[in-house]
Each structure stands twice: as structure tokens, then as C-alpha cells.
Amino acid sequence: MALLTEDARGVFVISVTPFHPDGSIDVESLDRVTDFYIEKGATGLTILGMMGEAPKLTQAESRAVAERVIARAGDLPVVVGVSAPGLAAITELSAAVMDMGAAGVMIAPPGGLRTDAQITGYYAQACAAAGDGVPVVVQDFPLATGVSMDVSVLNRIVADLPQVVMLKHEDWPGLPKITALRRAEAAGQRRISVLCGNGGIFLPEEMGRGADGAMTGFAFPEMLRQVVDLCAAGDMDRAQDIFDAYLPLVRYEQQPGAGLAVRKYVLAKRGAIASAALRHPGALPAPETVAEVERLLARLDTRLKELD
Numbered sequence: 001m002a003l004l005t006e007d008a009r010g011v012f013v014i015s016v017t018p019f020h021p022d023g024s025i026d027v028e029s030l031d032r033v034t035d036f037y038i039e040k041g042a043t044g045l046t047i048l049g050m051m052g053e054a055p056k057l058t059q060a061e062s063r064a065v066a067e068r069v070i071a072r073a074g075d076l077p078v079v080v081g082v083s084a085p086g087l088a089a090i091t092e093l094s095a096a097v098m099d100m101g102a103a104g105v106m107i108a109p110p111g112g113l114r115t116d117a118q119i120t121g122y123y124a125q126a127c128a129a130a131g132d133g134v135p136v137v138v139q140d141f142p143l144a145t146g147v148s149m150d151v152s153v154l155n156r157i158v159a160d161l162p163q164v165v166m167l168k169h170e171d172w173p174g175l176p177k178i179t180a181l182r183r184a185e186a187a188g189q190r191r192i193s194v195l196c197g198n199g200g201i202f203l204p205e206e207m208g209r210g211a212d213g214a215m216t217g218f219a220f221p222e223m224l225r226q227v228v229d230l231c232a233a234g235d236m237d238r239a240q241d242i243f244d245a246y247l248p249l250v251r252y253e254q255q256p257g258a259g260l261a262v263r264k265y266v267l268a269k270r271g272a273i274a275s276a277a278l279r280h281p282g283a284l285p286a287p288e289t290v291a292e293v294e295r296l297l298a299r300l301d302t303r304l305k306e307l308d
Contacts, residue, residue, distance in 0.1 A: 001070070004077060004104035004135040006165045008193040009232070010043030011224045012079060014217035016264055017052045017065060018273040023280060025061060027068060029273040034072045036272040041225030043213070045073055046106060046137075048081040050144060051217050051260055056279045059093065066097045077103035079137055079215075085110055087129040094130040104135030106168060109147040116153050120160065127163045136163045137215075140177075141170035141197065143256075151180040158190055168215050170197040175209050182210035199254040200224055204243050207231035218253060219266035220246060245303040249296045261285045262293055269297075 015037065018029035037045060047069050048054040048062055057065065070078045080097040082090050082105045094105050107126045113119050127136050138157060142148045154177075157164055171177055178194060185191045195215035196206040203214055204227060214224045223246045230239035243250075253259045253266075264276040265285050276284055285293070 001075065001077060001101040001103055004079060004137070004165055006190070006192045008044070008077070008166060008195070009212040009228075011041065011213050011221060011228055012044035012046045012077075012195055012215040013037045013040075013042040013221045013224075014049045014051050014197070014215060015045055015047045015069065016217060016260070016267060016273065017048075017054075017057070017279075019053075019275065019277045019279050021275055021277045023277070025065065026274055029275070030065065030068055031072050032274075033267065033272045034069055036267075036270070037221055038073070038076060040220075040222040042076065042221055043225075044077040044079065044103070045069065046079040046081065046215055049106065049217075050081075050108075050141075051263070052081065053260070053279055053282070054081050054083070056282075059089065062093060063096050066093075066102065067100050070097070070100045070102055079104050079106050081106045081108075081139075082130065083108040083110075083139070087125055090126060090129040091131070094134055098131065098134055104137060104165065105130050106137035106139050108139035108141060108145050109149075111146045113147045116150065116156070119147065119149055119153050120156050123157050123161060123164070127161050130163070134163060135165045136161070137166040137168050138164055139168045139170065139197075140174075141168070143170070143172055151177055151184075154181065155184050155189060158192055162190070164192060166193040166195060168197055169194050169206070169211065172198055172202075175202065175205055178206060178209040178211055199250055199259065200227075201247075201250050201254050203227050204231060204236065204240050207239070208236065217263060218246075218250060219263050219270065220249070241307060245300060245307060249293075249300055252293065252296055258285070258289070262289065265290065265293060266297070
């Protein structure tokens with residue numbers, strides 16, 4: 001499998017980790033959901049992310065999940081989340097998944113980093129821990145990590161660490177950050193790929209600001225692919241029309257603490273996984289939530305027929 005580069009574009013779907021109701025990993029559904037993402041237009045996959053319930057897995061389980069997905073994905077690039085409180089764990093998992101054929105690794109900053117020097121120093125250490133030449137995705141998600149990275153900090157990381165080839169942009173509000181990064185590149189800074197998360201809730205605007213695509217796990221990845229392709233082709237109005245049809249469900253799925261249960265419910269309903277189970281701590285959506293999601297799905301079906 002080819003290594004991730006700064007030219008990466010498209011939709012790298014953040015994969016869920018399927019579980020049986022008893023909390024064990026459902027390996028058959030892991031194959032099924034990998035196939036599902038590919039069939040729906042994913043240009044890459046990202047596994048063991050926050051919404052993949054990575055913190056709930058053991059190191060052995062993480063390696064087993066990575067090995068199975070990388071083998072199943074074939075030539076499709078797979079980025080593996082290796083974020084951990086300590087650098088030793090990053091080194092161990094990075095080495096394992098790169099040997100399996102991963103395209104690169106994603107690293108989020110640990111909570112507690114406050115100064116610019118702490119953040120840039122951490123990423124220098126993290127890149128070294130990941131391994132010489134291993135492509136690194138910087139996950140900028142201050143709402144989850146509590147670590148805010150100013151544009152000047154990101155520019156410093158890009159300038160000092162050639163291993164960093166991609167930014168997973170999840171700051172909110174963060175559209176000006178994309179503009180500032182692209183302006184810095186126009187002034188001579190090294191280019192990196194920018195893929196955006198947050199469930200895709202700002203995807204048309206992010207594409208308009210210069211993003212290269214999405215790295216998120218919305219339960220309808222085909223919408224992400226359509227919107228990214230249409231924006232890249234300059235058809236912003238059609239992209240917005242399609243996005244707007246899905247927006248109520250995007251918004252509902254983006255609820256902190258509840259969104260993953262909704263995402264898994266929809267994926268199970270679509271046949272991508274056998275069970276919507278989350279590993280504890282985590283619970284299935286309440287009946288009231290299910291009723292609201294079913295209403296949104298029915299309205300989505302009607303809206304898509306109107307768009308045809």
C-alpha cells in the first residue's frame with residue numbers, strides 16, 4: 001500500500017468498530033463495514049479514531065482490528081489512529097500497523113498541552129516515536145482534546161516536521177484557520193492535505209475555503225463523496241443542495257456523547273454492521289432517540305427523491 005502524501009484528497013471515512021452485544025469485537029461486521037465504506041465511495045479509511053472507540057480497545061485488539069481492515073481494504077489507503085498518553089504506546093502501535101501496510105498514522109495531542117512550545121515540542125517527539133519517514137496526520141480537535149493550536153503553531157509544525165503530511169481539521173469555529181493555512185502555502189509554505197471532521201457539518205464551507213475533502217464517519221459516506229466531488233468540480237450549488245438534504249441527520253448525529261450511538265444505529269439499519277452496540281461505557285439510543293432518527297431518515301428519503 002502506498003504511503004500517505006500531502007496530495008491526499010477525497011473522503012477518508014472514520015470507521016466504527018463493530019461490537020457484539022456482549023462487547024466482543026464483531027470481526028464479520030468489521031469486514032462488512034469496510035466493504036460498505038468502499039462501495040459508498042471512500043477514497044481511504046481511518047481506523048482506531050475517537051469515534052472508532054479506540055480508547056476502549058486493548059493494544060492487542062487494536063493491532064488485530066488494524067490487521068483485518070488493512071488486509072480487507074486492499075489498495076485503499078488506511079490511516080490508523082495511534083494517539084496515546086505515552087510515546088511508547090505510539091511507537092509500538094505505529095511500528096505494528098506500518099508493517100501491516102498502513103498508509104500513515106494519526107496523532108491527537110494529549111490534554112494538558114497549553115503553550116505553543118509544548119505543542120510543537122510534543123509533535124516533534126510524537127513524529128520521532130511514530131518512526132522515521134512514517135506519514136503523520138495531525139488531529140486538531142480542541143473540543144475533544146482541550147488543546148488549541150493556533151495557525152502559527154500549525155505553520156511551525158509543517159515547517160519543522162516533513163513527516164506531517166495532513167491536518168485533520170476539527171476546530172469549531174475553524175473556517176478562518178483553513179484560509180490562513182492556504183494563504184501561508186501561497187506565500188511559500190510547504191503544502192499539506194487538509195481533510196475535515198466534525199461529522200461533515202461544515203463540509204461545503206470547508207471545501208470552499210480550500211480543504212481537500214473529509215475525514216469523518218457520517219453514516220451516509222456517499223453524501224460526503226458527492227459533496228467533495230461536486231465542490232472540487234466547482235458545482236457548489238448542487239453540492240449544497242445534496243448536503244442540505246442530509247443536514248438534519250448530520251446535525252443530529254453530531255450531538256456530543258450521543259452521536260456515535262446514532263451513527264451505529266443508522267449503520268446497522270443500513271446493513272453495514274450487525275449490531276449498533278457500543279462497548280461500555282456506552283449505550284444504545286433510547287426509544288425516543290430512535291423515533292426521532294427514523295423520522296429524519298424518512299424525511300431524507302423524501303428529500304432525495306425530490307432532488308432526483
